[in-house]
Amino acid sequence: MEMLYPIFVKLAGRLCLVVGGGQVAERKVGSLLECGARVIVVSPEVTPAIKEWADQGKLELRRRAYHTSDLAGVFLVFAATNRSEINRQVTEDCLARNLAVNVADDPDACNFYVPSVIRRGKLAIAVSTGGASPALAARIRRLLERQFGPEYQEFMEILADVRSQVLQDVTDIEQRRKIFSHLVESDIIELLRNKEYDQVKERIKNAYCGYRR
Numbered sequence: 001m002e003m004l005y006p007i008f009v010k011l012a013g014r015l016c017l018v019v020g021g022g023q024v025a026e027r028k029v030g031s032l033l034e035c036g037a038r039v040i041v042v043s044p045e046v047t048p049a050i051k052e053w054a055d056q057g058k059l060e061l062r063r064r065a066y067h068t069s070d071l072a073g074v075f076l077v078f079a080a081t082n083r084s085e086i087n088r089q090v091t092e093d094c095l096a097r098n099l100a101v102n103v104a105d106d107p108d109a110c111n112f113y114v115p116s117v118i119r120r121g122k123l124a125i126a127v128s129t130g131g132a133s134p135a136l137a138a139r140i141r142r143l144l145e146r147q148f149g150p151e152y153q154e155f156m157e158i159l160a161d162v163r164s165q166v167l168q169d170v171t172d173i174e175q176r177r178k179i180f181s182h183l184v185e186s187d188i189i190e191l192l193r194n195k196e197y198d199q200v201k202e203r204i205k206n207a208y209c210g211y212r213r
């Protein structure tokens with residue numbers, strides 16, 4: 001079985017090409033825009049949402065059929081038309097140029113898959129079934145959404161703040177490790193869920209001050 005290498009890619013300001021303008025293209029465009037990518041859509045027909053994003057200047061719309069020249073300067077490519085011969089041509093053009101390509105109707109031809117994702121601030125949990133069952137990936141995402149509620153966003157912010165402070169103040173790596181594990185294993189998540197902010201402050205103080213030089 002082929003193992004997939006999971007990475008989180010920074011797309012802000014990067015040019016991404018989406019070939020096709022249907023429901024699948026719309027989902028891919030939506031997630032690319034969320035990550036700050038610069039998006040080009042090439043497609044004769046597009047969904048109302050893609051049209052609206054284009055009208056708002058959020059993406060560049062080329063309202064015509066795909067041409068190889070559309071690949072100029074792009075970082076990632078999504079072949080999402082309903083015509084397999086077009087998707088195949090895009091794939092071949094990308095492989096010839098060493099570009100990463102995602103092909104909507106051909107998992108074997110993809111050199112990356114888009115996972116199902118939940119986000120809580122900086123926390124991202126991504127699920128892939130390696131193309132075996134996107135419906136299961138979406139179901140697991142919904143289960144995780146219940147388990148990891150909105151309180152995780154606040155928790156992430158607290159952890160990031162405390163961590164940068166600890167990295168400044170505590171030089172001993174073993175002490176740092178203890179503070180961080182004390183915090184993540186604490187009951188702060190439950191306290192945040194119940195909005196018991198005074199207790200949260202108390203927990204942070206306990207974890208942190210005990211080790212402060």
Ligand SMILES: C[C@@]1(CC(=O)O)C2=NC(=C\c3[nH]c(c(CCC(=O)O)c3CC(=O)O)Cc3[nH]c(c(CC(=O)O)c3CCC(=O)O)/C=C3\N/C(=C\2)[C@@H](CCC(=O)O)[C@]3(C)CC(=O)O)/[C@H]1CCC(=O)O
Pocket residue numbers: 027028031102103104105106107110112113114115116117127128129130131132133134135136137138141
């Ligand atoms: C996760 C998600 C991300 C996203 O697209 O944003 C995603 N598909 C999602 C939904 C979804 N896709 C499909 C259904 C209908 C039910 C079903 O068929 O199962 C549903 C469910 C729904 O609509 O709820 C149909 C489908 N999908 C692919 C094919 C082609 C094929 O298999 O041949 C067909 C058949 C088309 C046909 O029937 O002709 C292929 C791919 N879809 C992937 C990702 C990649 C593998 C991900 C993994 O590793 O698991 C991969 C390989 C390529 C790619 O697209 O990256 C997103 C869920 C987001 C969320 O809700 O959280």
Ligand SMILES: NC(=O)c1ccc[n+]([C@@H]2O[C@H](COP(=O)([O-])OP(=O)(O)OC[C@H]3O[C@@H](n4cnc5c(N)ncnc54)[C@H](O)[C@@H]3O)[C@@H](O)[C@H]2O)c1
Pocket residue numbers: 019020021022023024025042043044045046047064065066080081082083086103104105134
């Ligand atoms: N990967 C996934 O998550 C997933 C999910 C469902 C379906 N699919 C597959 O993805 C394909 C697309 O699905 P859809 O629902 O978005 O289809 P759709 O019919 O809604 O849209 C197809 C789009 O392709 C455009 N198009 C056609 N020829 C083109 C060309 N030469 N150049 C540029 N654009 C062109 C059309 O204008 C249209 O906007 C389907 O064939 C299906 O097999 C994939």
